[in-house]
Amino acid sequence: MKILVCISRTADTTAKIAFTSNNTKFDEADVQFIINPYDEWYALVRALEMKEKDGATVQLISVGGPETDPLLRRGLSYGLDSAVRVNYSGSDPFRIASEIAAWVRGEGFDLILTGKETIDYNGSSVGGMIAALLGVPFISLATKLDLAGSRATVHREMEGGEEICEADLPLVVSCQKGVAEMRMPNIRGIQTARSKPFQVREPESGEELIQSLDFELPPAKAGVKLVPADQPEELVRLLHEEARVI
Amino acid sequence: MSVLVYVDQQDGKIKKAALEALSYGAAIGSQANLPVSALVAGQVPKEELDRLGSFGAGKVLHASNGELKSFDGAVHAALLKAAAAKENATVIVLSHNFHGKDIAPQLSVLLRAGLVTGVISLPDLSAEFTVKKSVFSGKAVARVKVISPVKILTLSPNSFPLTPSGKSAPVEKLEVALPASRVKVTSVEKESGAIPLPEAEIIVSGGRGMKGPENWGMLEALAQALGAATACSRPVADAGWRPHHEHVGQTGLTVRPNLYVALGISGAIQHLAGVNGSKVIVVINKDPEAPFFKAADYGLVGDIFQIVPALTQAVKKFKGE
Ligand SMILES: Cc1cc2nc3c(=O)[nH]c(=O)nc-3n(C[C@H](O)[C@H](O)[C@H](O)COP(=O)(O)OP(=O)(O)OC[C@H]3O[C@@H](n4cnc5c(N)ncnc54)[C@H](O)[C@@H]3O)c2cc1C
Numbered sequence: 410m411k412i413l414v415c416i417s418r419t420a421d422t423t424a425k426i427a428f429t430s431n432n433t434k435f436d437e438a439d440v441q442f443i444i445n446p447y448d449e450w451y452a453l454v455r456a457l458e459m460k461e462k463d464g465a466t467v468q469l470i471s472v473g474g475p476e477t478d479p480l481l482r483r484g485l486s487y488g489l490d491s492a493v494r495v496n497y498s499g500s501d502p503f504r505i506a507s508e509i510a511a512w513v514r515g516e517g518f519d520l521i522l523t524g525k526e527t528i529d530y531n532g533s534s535v536g537g538m539i540a541a542l543l544g545v546p547f548i549s550l551a552t553k554l555d556l557a558g559s560r561a562t563v564h565r566e567m568e569g570g571e572e573i574c575e576a577d578l579p580l581v582v583s584c585q586k587g588v589a590e591m592r593m594p595n596i597r598g599i600q601t602a603r604s605k606p607f608q609v610r611e612p613e614s615g616e617e618l619i620q621s622l623d624f625e626l627p628p629a630k631a632g633v634k635l636v637p638a639d640q641p642e643e644l645v646r647l648l649h650e651e652a653r654v655i
Numbered sequence: 656m657s658v659l660v661y662v663d664q665q666d667g668k669i670k671k672a673a674l675e676a677l678s679y680g681a682a683i684g685s686q687a688n689l690p691v692s693a694l695v696a697g698q699v700p701k702e703e704l705d706r707l708g709s710f711g712a713g714k715v716l717h718a719s720n721g722e723l724k725s726f727d728g729a730v731h732a733a734l735l736k737a738a739a740a741k742e743n744a745t746v747i748v749l750s751h752n753f754h755g756k757d758i759a760p761q762l763s764v765l766l767r768a769g770l771v772t773g774v775i776s777l778p779d780l781s782a783e784f785t786v787k788k789s790v791f792s793g794k795a796v797a798r799v800k801v802i803s804p805v806k807i808l809t810l811s812p813n814s815f816p817l818t819p820s821g822k823s824a825p826v827e828k829l830e831v832a833l834p835a836s837r838v839k840v841t842s843v844e845k846e847s848g849a850i851p852l853p854e855a856e857i858i859v860s861g862g863r864g865m866k867g868p869e870n871w872g873m874l875e876a877l878a879q880a881l882g883a884a885t886a887c888s889r890p891v892a893d894a895g896w897r898p899h900h901e902h903v904g905q906t907g908l909t910v911r912p913n914l915y916v917a918l919g920i921s922g923a924i925q926h927l928a929g930v931n932g933s934k935v936i937v938v939i940n941k942d943p944e945a946p947f948f949k950a951a952d953y954g955l956v957g958d959i960f961q962i963v964p965a966l967t968q969a970v971k972k973f974k975g976e
Contacts, residue, residue: 423925426794529791531789533756534760537728537759540729541729541762541765546727547760549757566900567845569852570846570900571843572726574725574840586902618768618802619771619802622798626795627793627931633949633952633953635956638957638958641969644955652914652934652953
C-alpha cells in the first residue's frame with residue numbers, strides 16, 4: 410500500500426492578516442507558517458495510522474518554494490517514510506494539481522490524501538483536480554476513512570448529516586475532522602526526520618487557469634451595541650426593526 | 656455563448672443554495688447579455704423544476720440517468736461537460752456546498768476551465784473577468800482573474816439575494832451517456848427535520864459556557880422559536896456534547912447566516928473564522944471582556960442560563976405564539 414499525502418504551507422491560524430506591495434501580497438512579516446491544519450491533523454495523521462496498522466508506505470508531497478522544506482521535515486517527524494517537494498511557487502490550483510498528478514503517474518500510489526481546503530486561499534480545488542487529471546475517483550470532505558484490501562469505505566459530510574460510501578483504489582480523498590485522532594510527533598520521530606529521503610523535483614511547464622490579483626480587508630464592524638441583560642424584548646425589537654433579520 | 660448553472664438538489668428538493676446560484680447566474684446573464692440555462696441532475700418532481708424559471712433560468716435541462724443516483728462528482732462533472740458543450744456555455748456556476756466543492760474541480764480539469772471557489776460578488780467583466788472570493792477564512796477578500804475562455808465559479812451560500820420574478824421556463828430532458836458511478840453510497844445518516852447548517856438563515860450556537868450536553872434543551876428551545884439551526888464551538892464537539900457536523904470555525908464549517916447567536920462562546924480567532932461572514936452577530940456572554948463582543952453587532956453581558964429562557968419567551972411573544 411502506497412499513500413501520498415499532499416501538504417500545503419499556510420499562515421498560522423492566529424496570524425494577523427495584512428497585505429503589502431499595493432495589496433498584491435500577503436504580509437509575511439512576523440507571521441509563523443504551519444502545515445495547513447486539515448492536511449496535518451487529518452490527512453497526514455490518518456496516513457500515519459494506516460502505516461502503523463497495515464504497514465503502508467507514506468510519502469509527503471508539497472508544491473512550493475524552499476521555504477516549504479522545514480514543514481515537510483516537520484511532517485516527516487511524525488514517522489513517515491519520505492518527502493518530495495516540487496519547486497514551483499505559484500498559487501494556481503490547476504497548475505499545482507498538475508504537478509502532483511505528474512508525480513503520481515511516475516510513482517504510482519494507491520491512495521492520495523489531501524486536506525479539505527487550505528486555511529489561506531480556501532480553494533478546496535486541488536484534490537478533485539488531481540483525481541480528474543488521473544482519471545481516478547474522488548471522495549470529498551471525508552470524516553472517516555477505512556481500507557479493506559483494495560476497497561475504501563468513507564464517511565463524507567452532507568447537509569445535516571453523513572453519507573457512507575465505498576470506492577475502489579486508487580482513490581483521492583479530501584480529509585477533515587473525524588478522519589484521524591489528534592497526535593503530536595515524538596522525540597524519536599523528530600530525531601529521525603532529518604535522515605529520511607527528501608527530494609526536490611523541478612516543475613514541469615504547465616498551464617495556469619486563474620491568477621490572484623490583489624486583496625482587501627472586509628469593512629470593520631461598527632462596534633457592538635450592548636443591550637441590558639434583563640431586556641431581551643429590546644434585543645428582539647432591534648433584530649426586527651433595526652437589523653431586519655427576524 | 657451562455658451561462659450554465661448546476662442546480663443542486665437533495666431527495667428531489669432544490670436546495671436554497673442552488674436557487675442562489677441560479678439567481679447569481681441569471682445576473683451574470685443579464686450583465687453580459689447571455690442566455691441562462693439550469694441543469695438539474697437526478698429524480699426531481701415537475702413542480703420543483705417548474706420553479707426554476709422564476710429564479711432566472713431561460714431553460715431547464717433535466718437529466719435523470721441512473722448513474723447520477725449514488726453521488727459521484729466525476730459523473731456530475733461529465734454531465735456538466737456534456738451540457739456545457741450543448742449550450743456552448745462560457746460561464747458555469749455551482750453552489751459552494753458539499754456537492755459543488757466535489758464537482759467543480761473535476762469539471763475544471765475536464766474543460767480546462769479556470770475555477771474560482773467561494774465567490775461572493777458578481778464578476779467584473781470590464782476588467783477581463785475578475786471576481787471576488789473570500790480568503791483567509793473570511794478575514795480577507797481576494798480579486799481573482801480567470802484566464803481561460805470558459806470560467807467556473809462556485810458561489811458562497813447566503814451571499815446573493817433571491818429575487819423570484821414569477822416567470823416560467825421550458826423543461827427539456829437531457830439525454831447523454833454518462834460514465835458509471837465509481838462511488839457507491841451504502842447508507843445515509845441524517846437528522847431528520849433538522850435545518851442543515853450551511854442553508855440556515857438563523858443559527859443559534861453554543862460554547863463551553865453551556866456547561867454540558869444536558870443544557871442544550873434551552874438552546875434548542877430558542878432555536879425553535881427563531882426557526883434556527885443549531886451549531887457549536889469546537890471544544891463542544893470534541894467533548895462529544897454535540898455531533899461533529901455542528902462544529903463551526905476554522906477547522907469546522909464556515910457559515911454565513913443572516914443572524915448568528917452565540918451563547919457562552921468566547922470568540923477565539925479560529926471560531927470567528929467560521930462565522931464572521933454572518934450578516935448580524937449577537938453575543939451573550941457573562942464576561943464583558945470576551946473577544947466575541949468585538950465582532951458582534953449586539954451583545955448582552957450576563958448569565959446565559961437566565962437570559963436565554965427569557966429571550967425565548969420574548970421571541971415567542973414577538974411571533975405571536
Ligand atoms: C488550529 C486551531 C483551530 C481551531 N479551530 C476551531 C474551530 O474551528 N472552531 C472553534 O470553535 N474553535 C476552534 N479552535 C479552538 C479555539 O481556539 C477556542 O479554544 C474555542 O473556540 C473555544 O470554545 P468556546 O468559546 O466554546 O470555549 P471557551 O473559550 O472556554 O469560552 C467559553 C465562554 O463561555 C462564557 N461563559 C461561561 N459560562 C457562562 C454563562 N453561564 N453565561 C454566559 N457566558 C458564559 C465564558 O465567559 C467564555 O467566554 C481552534 C484552535 C486551534 C489552535
